[in-house]
Amino acid sequence: xxxxxxxxxxxxxxxxxxxxxxxxxxxxxxxxxxxxxxxxxxxxxxxxxxxxxxxxxxxxxxxxxxxxxxxxxxxxxxxxxxxxxxxxxxxxxxxxxxxxxxxxxxxxxxxxxxxxxxxxxxxxxxxxxxxxxxxxxxxxxxxxxxxxxxxxxxxxxxxxxxxxxxxxxxxxxxxxxxxxxxxxxxxxxxxxxxxxxxxxxxxxxxxxxxxxxxxxxxxxxxxxxxxxxxxxxxxxxxxxxxxxxxxxxxxxxxxxxxxxxxxxxxxxxxxxxxxxxxxxxxxxxxxxxxxxxxxxxxxxxxxxxxxxxxxxxxxxxxxxxxxxxxxxxxxxxxxxxxxxxxxxxxxxxxxxxxxxxxxxx
Amino acid sequence: xxxxxxxxxxxxxxxxxxxxxxxxxxxxxxxxxxxxxxxxxxxxxxxxxxxxxxxxxxxxxxxxxxxxxxxxxxxxxxxxxxxxxxxxxxxxxxxxxxxxxxxxxxxxxxxxxxxxxxxxxxxxxxxxxxxxxxxxxxxxxxxxxxxxxxxxxxxxxxxxxxxxxxxxxxxxxxxxxxxxxxxxxxxxxxxxxxxxxxxxxxxxxxxxxxxxxxxxxxxxxxxxxxxxxxxxxxxxxxxxxxxxxxxxxxxxxxxxxxxxx
Numbered sequence: 001x002x003x004x005x006x007x008x009x010x011x012x013x014x015x016x017x018x019x020x021x022x023x024x025x026x027x028x029x030x031x032x033x034x035x036x037x038x039x040x041x042x043x044x045x046x047x048x049x050x051x052x053x054x055x056x057x058x059x060x061x062x063x064x065x066x067x068x069x070x071x072x073x074x075x076x077x078x079x080x081x082x083x084x085x086x087x088x089x090x091x092x093x094x095x096x097x098x099x100x101x102x103x104x105x106x107x108x109x110x111x112x113x114x115x116x117x118x119x120x121x122x123x124x125x126x127x128x129x130x131x132x133x134x135x136x137x138x139x140x141x142x143x144x145x146x147x148x149x150x151x152x153x154x155x156x157x158x159x160x161x162x163x164x165x166x167x168x169x170x171x172x173x174x175x176x177x178x179x180x181x182x183x184x185x186x187x188x189x190x191x192x193x194x195x196x197x198x199x200x201x202x203x204x205x206x207x208x209x210x211x212x213x214x215x216x217x218x219x220x221x222x223x224x225x226x227x228x229x230x231x232x233x234x235x236x237x238x239x240x241x242x243x244x245x246x247x248x249x250x251x252x253x254x255x256x257x258x259x260x261x262x263x264x265x266x267x268x269x270x271x272x273x274x275x276x277x278x279x280x281x282x283x284x285x286x287x288x289x290x291x292x293x294x295x296x297x298x299x300x301x302x303x304x305x306x307x308x309x310x311x312x313x314x315x316x317x318x319x320x321x322x323x324x325x326x327x328x329x330x331x332x333x334x335x336x337x338x339x340x341x342x343x344x345x346x347x348x349x350x351x352x353x354x355x356x357x358x359x360x361x
Numbered sequence: 362x363x364x365x366x367x368x369x370x371x372x373x374x375x376x377x378x379x380x381x382x383x384x385x386x387x388x389x390x391x392x393x394x395x396x397x398x399x400x401x402x403x404x405x406x407x408x409x410x411x412x413x414x415x416x417x418x419x420x421x422x423x424x425x426x427x428x429x430x431x432x433x434x435x436x437x438x439x440x441x442x443x444x445x446x447x448x449x450x451x452x453x454x455x456x457x458x459x460x461x462x463x464x465x466x467x468x469x470x471x472x473x474x475x476x477x478x479x480x481x482x483x484x485x486x487x488x489x490x491x492x493x494x495x496x497x498x499x500x501x502x503x504x505x506x507x508x509x510x511x512x513x514x515x516x517x518x519x520x521x522x523x524x525x526x527x528x529x530x531x532x533x534x535x536x537x538x539x540x541x542x543x544x545x546x547x548x549x550x551x552x553x554x555x556x557x558x559x560x561x562x563x564x565x566x567x568x569x570x571x572x573x574x575x576x577x578x579x580x581x582x583x584x585x586x587x588x589x590x591x592x593x594x595x596x597x598x599x600x601x602x603x604x605x606x607x608x609x610x611x612x613x614x615x616x617x618x619x620x621x622x
Contacts, residue, residue: 016601020595021597024570031571035569037596038597038598041598070555123590123591124564124579124592125589127579128580132575135573142572143593143594143596144575145592145594146592147591148562156504156604158605159600159603223553
């Protein structure tokens with residue numbers, strides 16, 4: 001799965017990279033406003049958000065689907081001075097910005113920050129409205145790619161993206177297949193009130209942080225076999241899942257707060273919300289995390305109980321799960337949920353094998 | 362000494378309205394041995410020429426009487442290659458390239474030649490050459506390994522909009538004018554196609570400034586009649602990886618001088 005960031009850069013590129021970097025630094029340092037400059041990508045935790053996850057573009061999307069691309073672009077241009085409303089990733093982005101503020105206070109010279117990039121296949125003319133909207137909310141998003149219809153996947157890699165959020169499940173699947181942590185976002189009808197001082201991220205375990213190897217056993221052989229298997233292999237770490245590296249990146253930033261005695265006041269908190277039960281299959285999960293050197297702040301073993309009510313208590317800015325059943329449950333009770341289209345869970349709906357339609361050419 | 366040879370295989374363009382693009386012949390063909398049949402192998406800028414032709418083809422499909430077309434001229438300054446002029450012309454005809462004419466001149470004369478031929482854009486793989494022509498007010502772009510040899514389904518032009526931070530070298534009023542003229546022509550061409558399925562895509566990239574720099578550059582392009590399709594704001598992120606995905610055929614810096622390293 002995705003590695004954190006490449007640490008070696010070919011020497012020839014280095015000097016021109018450094019020039020661009022120095023020029024950007026100079027640009028931001030000379031700005032009259034106190035806009036923080038974006039971090040050096042190699043050291044940052046890069047989060048790429050699509051336009052529809054950052055902003056609510058449901059009405060505009062409808063125009064695109066019903067009236068076509070030309071009418072859609074014309075509409076966006078006509079309304080480009082009207083800011084868009086927040087989308088599902090908006091609270092998450094605000095929480096990331098808050099963490100950056102706290103990090104800058106403690107480590108003013110560090111480049112280890114969140115870097116938020118707008119990654120959209122929208123046309124650049126639509127981009128004007130997006131820039132105006134970002135300005136309206138004063139979001140610290142200084143980097144973007146507006147690909148004018150082309151796939152953004154290549155750019156995700158070029159930006160060394162650590163996490164990609166989109167509403168388009170095809171793009172998300174493509175990203176995961178390219179080794180980039182990614183998820184499809186869903187907006188609840190009514191949102192829970194979220195913290196504005198602490199970023200709270202909740203993860204499902206199997207097929208999100210971990211591989212789907214155990215889930216395969218459940219689906220194919222049933223729960224009893226699953227419990228026996230997990231007990232037997234309690235001390236064997238599970239393989240990595242698509243979001244493991246993102247948890248790792250969060251952990252790295254958390255440790256920076258711990259190093260400055262801010263553990264009790266840490267603006268990042270992580271949660272594991274798993275259908276596994278503590279008694280029978282939970283141990284393996286905790287031991288796997290320990291073997292990876294990763295910490296998770298709270299582990300919640302539901303033993304099969306629905307996740308929605310618990311998530312409503314936790315109030316995460318984002319909740320990652322591989323099964324649509326859980327995503328819907330979370331959404332119904334006000335949690336912003338992100339579907340990770342990975343593993344055997346995609347072939348099933350509520351325990352039944354889905355009839356696969358012929359693959360689109 | 363300057364000599365111009367018309368390509369009789371190709372219909373000459375309307376000089377009032379055409380966009381004259383001069384390309385250094387050594388960029389278009391691998392002028393080595395020339396092969397047994399005297400036909401040169403394809404050079405780095407070959408796909409670029411094909412992309413320019415594709416635009417012309419589509420423009421004529423939209424309007425068979427269209428006069429806003431690319432008028433492609435091959436420039437040869439190397440005297441050795443001038444002796445090979447026969448091979449150059451026959452290679453061009455062999456590949457069916459839509460080159461209107463061939464200009465042969467000495468290194469001293471060729472800039473004058475460009476100006477006389479009302480060249481709107483000069484493309485070459487020679488950095489020194491591009492620097493010279495730029496200084497004399499001819500809009501020029503350097504072709505290198507990031508550019509030119511990209512797949513030719515679509516002509517991809519990249520505007521680099523960082524003049525705010527790094528003012529271009531030798532930006533004279535004349536060079537600003539030629540840059541604006543070319544941009545306006547390109548913008549007009551682009552308007553003849555729909556948003557999707559266009560044989561021409563115009564991208565904007567800002568390397569150093571933040572989102573407002575890029576937003577401002579988008580507006581500037583709009584004021585020149587150019588509606589950019591793609592926009593990339595790097596704000597200091599390394600441009601190499603982005604360019605290798607973007608794959609423009611050539612880059613124009615906003616200051617319309619030579620793109621600095």
